[in-house]
Amino acid sequence: MAANENDREVSRLWRIVRTTKQMCADRGYELTEEECNISLDSFRQQYTDETGAPQRTKMAFTARPAEAMLKRYTPLPRAGQSDGPEPQIGTVHVEFSGSANIGIKDIKAFAQLLSEKNYYTGIFVTASAPTSSALKIIPSLLPTIMEIFREEDLLVNISRHELVPKHLLLSPEEKRSLLERYRLKETQLPRIRVDDPMAKYLGLRRGQVVKIIRKSETAGRYASYRWAI
Amino acid sequence: MAGTISAKGILKQPSTQSTPSISDEQKAKADRDRRNLGIALFHANKIRAQKDVEATILTNIETLLEYPPQTPFTSAQASTFVQLLAPFQPSDFDSLVEERTLDGKCGYALCSNAPRSKSMGSNAAWRLKGHGAQDYCSNECLRKALHVKMQLSEVPAWDRELGRDPDIVLPETDRPPTTHATSESRQRWHQSSVNDDELASERGEKARGFRPTQVMADTIVEKKTTSPKPSEPISPALATPHDSIEGYIPVQATKKVQPTERRTTFASDVVVPRPNIPETDEEASWKALFENMSIR
Structure with a gap:
């Protein structure tokens, strides 16, 4: 019974991780084709422990923007500016959280990690809905950009x-x-x-x-x- | 004769009359622009003020997450707690309780115990009756939190009038002992602060407050009524019964109300004898009713 449940959870997370990586690749981050279309078997090998339960902490990944994306995010040069403007994009860090409740503290901790490691964008994939006040503090975290996705929204890649x-x-x-x-x-x-x-x-x-x-x-x-x- | 006419330029001469009309137009446009700018600025300031208050509430929630810094709390901390709660609405208080519970603290911010949802484990959901009882360490704390929550104002802080922040009183057990002694002086202080605001507005200075300066003045001018005297009140005998719609009493489907019972009748009314309605057949009675209405 437990093994069956683990199987369901693993295949669910496999779809979520795959969609997340495809999303990052579609945005223009550097991710290889095989990373984006990982097979269920190799996913199971990489991200589960001995008991077969999925490990969400292992799934976190970081990606750099590709050359084309940097160009797309570079603002137009202003008159009177000698050097070219900086592209407004940088590395993205994606983390998965399986906890049942996401409060202000969890969001703050993730923001702390992002600013420590100097990531430009953070994507937080949560298993449950964050509290309303946790969502409200996201705009106050600028200049770090944080996006929050629910796991159930990433089961299917809507762009396909x-x-x-x-x-x-x-x-x-x-x-x-x-x-x-x-x-x-x-x-x-x-x-x-x-x-x-x-x-x-x-x-x-x-x-x-x-x-x-x-x-x-x-x-x-x-x-x-x-x-x- | 023709030779005496001096040559005249065919180009349009700048007439002296047209200049003021253009400037009038320009002046009107400038006036309109200025008024529009004023309105835009007023609304922008209002939105800004609202956002500022929302940010304040969020930082207050974050501060209260760490409360109390020590147990037992001091009277200064209790008064800070009350101050931080002042801009809250009851819904903000609910989200504070939610956050504290997630953080493993009692929902009442002056108590540092673990909530029963943590201490009792999964039993809490069915062992505790009452909404939200598991978010607090005891029923005592639940009662205290409700006591505070009831005093919060439903009106959002940015819509409150100046000095209309609610005066929150802590439950008796948490009230600092000095409050009783100095309640009179505190009241006097409140009195004086109100007077200061009134004086400031009398001087034309802005008293501090969350609301931005209004486009409308807040002075109330009584409107002089020039209309003729109101007509004589209708005598109770002529007054229409309570269920009339502009003097017309709708015909009831029930058999209690007979057409003869209607107290007001219209001149155009043609009294149509109501067909005999078999009581048992509901459909037939509706049909008869519709026919009755369509004739009228």
Whole structure:
């Protein structure tokens, strides 16, 4: 009975870890193909103890942004600035927590770890919903960016669903040329909320623009743009 | 004759009359812009004030997570506890209790024991009756926490009027012994502080408070009523019964109310004899009722 339960838990966590890694790879972090599509057997070998129970602490991982991602996150140079601006992205650290209750203390401890190790972004995957006040302190942790995901939201990779169109984050340069091309102000674009599931998947920040490419019966492909707010 | 006419430029001369009209327009626009800026700033300040208060509440919760720093607590700590609670709403108090329980402390912030959900283990859920009883170390602490929570204001701190923070009194057992002796002086102090605020507003200075300066003045000016005297009150005999809708009494489906019982009738009313309704057949009675209504 216990072994059966462990099996269920392992395969559940396997899907969660796989989706998390695919998400990081889709955002542009350096992760290999085999890491993202790990098989259940090798997952079981790596992340379970002798009894077959999964070890969430072992699943934590860190990834560096790839060259293309650094470029996409570099803001436009300002007039009068001699050196190029710093890219607003850095290493990401992902941790998994299986505890039944996530309070202010747990969030603070994770934030402490992030700032100690100098990680730019932290992703905290929790088995249960954090308390409301724990969620409220996240904006006060800036400049560290912390994202919280529920395990059940990562069981399935939503971006691979057939009804979800392809979302592409535009770099500041691409955004500028888009606005110039259509003679728009960014406020005139359609919007997407930053707590939209796909926006959370891509880790969108306020003011970024995504290009959404969907299939169209009449036009073949149809691109639309959304301004994250 | 034609030779005497002096040559005149065909270009439009800058007329002296058009200049003031443009400046009027510009002035109106500038006025409007200034007013819009004022309104925008007012609302931005309001939102800022609200965010500030929310941040204060969060830091207060974090501070109270570590409470009490020592046992037994001192009277100074008790008064800080009361001060920190002042901007709370009851829901904020609930989240404080939740956080403290997760941290393995009694929900009442002046008690450092473990809550019964920790000390009794899994039994606590079914052995303790009453909502939230497991979040406290004892029923005594539960009672004290409820005593404090009842005094918190439902109004969010950013919407409260100046000086309307609730005066929270700790339960008797936790009240510092000095409070009784100095309650009169404390009251006097409160009196004087209120007077200070009033004086400040009289001088036109801003008294401190969470609310930003208002666009509207808070002085109340009595409106002079120029309307004619209100008509004579309707005599009770003519007054419509309580169940009338603008003088019309809806026909009840029950057989108690007969059409003849209606006290007010409209001129356009045509008295239609109600068909005999078999009491047992409900459907037929509704149908008859609809027919009755459609005729009218």
